[in-house]
Amino acid sequence: METENLVLLDVRPLLAQKQDPFKQIMETVNTLPTGSGLHLITPFEPVPLYVIMQSKGFVCRTERISNNEVHTYFEPESLAVKSHSNEPEINLDFNDETFTSLVNAFKGKLHEVDVRELEMPQPMLTILAELEHLPADHALLVHHKKVPLFLLPELKARDFEYLIYNKEKVELLIFR
The missing domain is CATH 3.30.110 (Translation Initiation Factor IF3)
Known part of the structure; x- marks a missing residue:
């Protein structure tokens, strides 16, 4: 162009x-x-x-x-702009017990990473690097300072599922 x-x-x-x-x-x-x-x-x-x-x-x-x-x-790609949106759906409709039980379901197969103190774009890069080495039956628990909207489409594109706990703190449980 x-x-x-x-x-x-x-x-x-x-x-x-x-x-x-x-x-x-x-x-x-x-x-x-x-x-x-x-x-x-x-x-x-x-x-x-x-x-x-x-x-x-x-x-x-x-x-x-x-x-x-x-x-x-x-x-x-062309002069026509696509009108559809691939905005990720964010499911926040679950309680503390549900999130805790889901985290516990991965006991022994749970990896954790805390990105709350990292500067942009390090949180996303750190999470994606962790996921590169995550075995298929394991999960990654991410401690974040905000819901990472940029990351969510990347997770979807890489066939990961995720749950977001956003009450007093933001935690993501990422798994396949």
Whole structure:
């Protein structure tokens, strides 16, 4: 795609201020002129956006310019924008006992990871790395500071099931 058909968005200043750029990225995407794409500049590969943008009819390619600069190009597959959404369904309708009993069902086969103190994008990268080595009959219990909306489509794409406990704390139970 020619560069004049790409809208440039550099989110490194937002990330440097420890702000989440997702809202600005999605606002930019939702206001793209028909047939245009997005040229996104970040300090890391924006893996969470791949599934989201793919569901909106974009294909992506990434170029690593340096350790702190990654250019990702989201280009429309066609001029028609797909109207369907692959937003994940989040089931939060269960109580403490139900969640505890599900966690206990994996006794001896439960791996845990705490990502509450990690900076973006480390929580998602850490969880995905843990899942790469998770045996089929095991589960991963994740202690998180918020519901990881970017992660959920990735879990679905990789055929993982998950439950989210979001009362006083956020915990995810991820399994196949």
